[in-house]
Amino acid sequence: MSKERDTYKYHVKIGGKIIYRGITKDIERRSAEHKARWPSSHITQVGRRTTRDKALEWEKRGGKR
Numbered sequence: 760m761s762k763e764r765d766t767y768k769y770h771v772k773i774g775g776k777i778i779y780r781g782i783t784k785d786i787e788r789r790s791a792e793h794k795a796r797w798p799s800s801h802i803t804q805v806g807r808r809t810t811r812d813k814a815l816e817w818e819k820r821g822g823k824r
Contacts, residue, residue: 780822
């Protein structure tokens, strides 16, 4: 089990609508990748960095707290 809090949870939004939920260790890289697909989007970090295991649990629940 991973113990290091090195994983970000995030939402990709266009306007106020969430269009994608995900996890990453490099939020700036993911932001650039999403911008390439959805130029008018922005990333909103959800909570603090967490362990990969907890982030995967969050993602499986559909990005719900």
